[in-house]
Amino acid sequence: MNRLVVVLGVIWCLGTALARAQVAPDCSNAVPICNNTPVNGGTNGYGSDDFKGAGKSGCLEKTLSGAIESNAAWYRFRTGASGQLGFNIGFDSSEDWDFALYKASDCNSLGDPIRCNFFDNRDANSFIGVGVDPQGATDNVQYEDWLEVLPGEDYYLLVNNFSNINSGFSIQFTGQIFVTNPYDALDCAIINNLLGPPIAACNNENIVLDATTADVVSYTWYKDIGNGYAVIPGEVSATLNVLEAAFYRVEVITQSQNNIISDVQVGFSQAPTTSPVNDEHLCLDSGYFYLSDKDQMALGSQSSNEVIISYHSSLADAQAGINALPLEYALQAGEQQIYIRATSVQNPRCYDASENFKLTVHEPLIANFPLEVFLCEGELSALIGETVPDPEYNYLWNTGQSTSSITVTQGGEYSLTITDKLGVSACDNTFMINVYASKTPHIEEVIIDDLQDSNTVTIVPDREGDFEYRLDEGAYQPDNKFYNVLPGRHSVTLNDLNGCGTATETIVVVGFPKFFTPNGDGANDVWNIVGISSLEEPILTVYNRYGKLLKQLSQNSMGWDGNYNGVALPSDDYWFKLSFKDQDGQRIVAKYINNHFSLKR
Template sequence: MKNLLFSLNLLFTLVIFGQNQANNWYFGQNAGLNFSSGNPVALTDGALNTPEGCSTISDSTGNLLFYTDGIDVWNKNHNLMPNGSGLLGASSSTQSGIIVPHPGDNNLYYVFSLAEIAGPNGLRYSLVDMSLDSGLGDVVVAQKNVLLYTPTSEKISAIKHSNGNDIWVVTHEGNSNKFVSYLVTNSGIIMIPVVTELGHSPIDVYDNIGAMKISPDGTKIAVVYSSEVLELFEFNTTTGKLSNNIQITDFNQGLSLSYIYGVEFSSNSKYLYVSESQDGIIQFDVSSFNYNDILNSRYDIATNGMSFGDLPHSALQLGPDKKIYVAHFNNEYLGVINNPNSPGNQVDYEYNGVFLEGGISKAGLPPFIQSFFYSYIEVADSCLGDSTAFSINGSQNFDSVLWDLGDGTISTQQSLDHLYSASGTYQVELTIVDGTDIITQTKEVTVHDLPEANIPTDIILCSNVLGDPLDLTSQNQLILGNQSNLEFDITYHLSYQDAEDGLNAILSPFQTEQSETTIYARLFNLNNSKCNSITQFQIKYENSPEFELYENWYLCEGQNVTISLSNNFDSYLWSTGEVSNSITLEATGEYWVEVSNIYGNLICTETKFFNVIISQVAQINSVEISDWTNNDNTISIEVEGLGDYLYSIDGINYQESNLFSNVKHGDLTVYVKDKYNCGTVTKDVFLLYYPRFFTPNGDGFNDNWLIKSLETESDYTIDIFDRYGVLIKQLNSQDNFWDGTFNGFKMNSDDYWFVLTLLNGNMYRGHFALKR
């Protein structure tokens, strides 16, 4: 260990690549940020006023060196360098340029500049020597605006060569599908580029607009074109060549006035972010480098719905804190994607993330060598009691590795598992020696408290509330115990797997139709849901009493009524105070009975109300008869009394209706009884009938005309007339038929009329025919 530390001290005087060189940003209208404290702090001293392109560079300790808009170069005092004007870049280019340190000389920096929309100035470089102008730096006269390639689109990015020393600078030829890669070495820029002809060609000059970024691990390049085209390539940091392109188009299903502008990778190179005018910010998981997987992984983080030119979400840029910052055109805030290494629903995007303290964001943010942001430390927050796994991203072998895990533990292993003894946040530092480079990175690792879910009591309810809403949060305090609800929260699930995965949480209030349900409670740390504990309890429904009871019970006058229930229940309580399963009542009124099943401390009850109603023997007020037919007569019985009655005309077959139809003539008795057998009343009636014709021909059949069923009438008269109103015959109870003669003479075949007069004065009329 001592030898390793001694070696580190010796090498610390050499180039420390990427340390803090992206700590200062100047962009937009007098806007700036400083990341030296770990969090961005607004800078208000910048001289820059650019609608888009800009670039900044700091030294290895984070001190500002200079910045540019692609046309002018300002030193750290915010003054133009003596020869810092007239660069042939364009401030209105998406990426007007990038600043690249000379790998072999700490005083030299290359300022690469780009023209706008495939203009003739193309890609050029100007060399800044920091030893000039008393250490404030200046552009070397002999190496200013040196043409490298023309025309070019508004795209540029840089990454370290696989040798860990040299730097690739990659741009895109204007109006073509060629990528151009220049290598910056200890000897300077190799002027012959590596050209890859692959992928999309801009459909017009404006399609040259849009950014390009290389992933921090150097394996991928992403390019966007304003015509709604996103391309992803594999990149070889040894050869500078691109291969295996994947193209995604039509982000808005053909909507007009939509375009893509910004693009950026997460520091772990797993996720790609794109800013689009209609859909806002979109995340893709590009780790598989498979078209379908990438397309299906799309997650819309923020939406715009803006028109062309509004640029609400413009440039995207990784910061030293591994967060991605989002330019909002003409806004005093930058947006921030706080967790870009996480899947879409966990990225925590803040639209107004950083206040610029008077500065104004435009469309651009300064690009840097993407290797600056490569996250060597691979670690995730853990739970107390679980091992925390540390490893180094990538498969590269380094000369030496030194871990400081923040709790006094030191290790020289490439990867290791460590068990922290207490919860808290630890500052982990990784120092890597790679040839002449010393790379030091720090990262905060939080070990979260692991909750312990207490087993709550089961929820036991009565079945007569089955299906009613149930507040599961009533179990929260039992599960938490003495643990704080400010640190932990609880979700409820229907399966253990769902609880373990944190999926398909049950909403409260909860409803179930099952008599027994197992509920899994997931108690988790609010700051890291992976730190969780699972317990379970039952929701059970015990049987409530079920019994039938008539709503109305009928009491015969002078009698009582007994009501009996099943004796299978645990307790009974009647409104009279009776506690047995049956009751005898003698008075009318409204009553209730409460029946219970008892399960320990749980009492399930069912209460029903009923009425006791008097039932009297009916009184027949009248019997209305419609007769004079053979078998189509009707009888209607009118009664009074307190009761529910049934009616009959034979004493055997009863009906609820008091109306009888299709009744045959003759003597009848009507019967009325109440449904509850309190008594029956009767009344005799008779139905009259007269024949419609008779045939007095002496054959012994139908020789006489008479009205049937008059036998019960004590006296009556029947007058028979011919068609001319002549009285032909008068009948009575002693002489009750006519033989068809008048004064001993046979009457002719004809129609005859009659009038029946009863003793009570009722009169009935009709007519009949005599046929010979």
């Protein structure tokens, strides 16, 4: 909900007598409020018990007085338009005030209040009411929901001081209804007065009282500043220019003898001024800017108890007192003009919106260079930092160098600070660059599970690192394990993702039975391997556990029958080696083959 313009308020104090003229302790003579009526005063007792001994009225309960009321002030008003309506009751934050609002046209049938607050003021708030706290406090439990009103509705408002210690209060009406109907939101017909309702003016306003009436013989003007009415010499026209706060009276003598005597109270409040506020440069990564940090500078010598500071995105909003920005203002990149409104607490009609400041939000620089650099084995140096410098920025390394990039010869942590040459960026654009001395990768082992139906190959690097793996000419993958590898000759490759080279090994995946039973039954009588048809001149040699050569098989051999020189060998474990010629014609022994099998009889 946007905070809306404060339209009506308690504006001044002309002394105890005048202040109390605006306070009625009993509902039966409640002070009428219309569109521009000032409401102020200090309560002192509650007169007659308007609740006739009742112990509760809505949220209100009996107070220390023994009645619901302690120090009561009653007001009544009638709506003149439809819309959203609220009010703020302002007081000293050390005091405890309550309120109840009744929708009724008769004090004898108030019913239950439609808005009511009986919380104590342990949070030391300066306002209670309906709508939103004008100081921007979102956690003020002494505020009730907005009213949605229609024209012609009558209300009674009880303002009660619970603590018996009070220095007065003010009431300011608020809400969208005063934006759409600034002159008739509250019906002034309840106040029958030639000079109209009391006037809450600012000290920089020109106030003219107008008693123009037909059939007039003469006008006589009077003024009362606390000692009774006295004639104002020389003022005999239908209008009167008012220069000071007082009660004013006009006596109108008519030819028809329907003479009129009309009184009006005029008060002046000091219009606030806004002191200049300096511009702000912030970094987007701060997230928020607390606008209230500017309050004291904007207030100058004024007190925050007398002047409310609010912030707006446009001058029009600041002048109207609407759409106040949240005090915890979310930052957005770029420049924003923030307009300041200083509003009198005593009379919200008195304001100043002459000052503003520029809020410039800078985006943190994004590193266009790697923050991790690897100095590979065999490399003497590496270039780090920004290789394409921006002429609008200065560069400084923790090594003392002021170039955008530097050459390093050893691993370590390096910091680069980039600053705007204009000196306005609020961002900490310091980048940490880690240089790692890295070795060329090697394959420590290749684990081959020759299961014939589903062969797997696992590449084991010689150290931890950022690697990817490839089988033959296939695509690289992050997983070091390959499944369903066909029997035969393959190449496996280990690649360092940091650019420090690759390692490749040639492997042979073969399939062979883990045991055989040469007993002449025609099943598993010979042992051989499969998957060597792609090898050049493969030779398979079989050994016993002591390394004695028992059999040599070529690609076309039928296999080993478990005999040596015609003698059947006993049940035991046996081993084999596989060799073949590489592309250069050199005979090599296949590595990583799990070359163990069993003979069973």
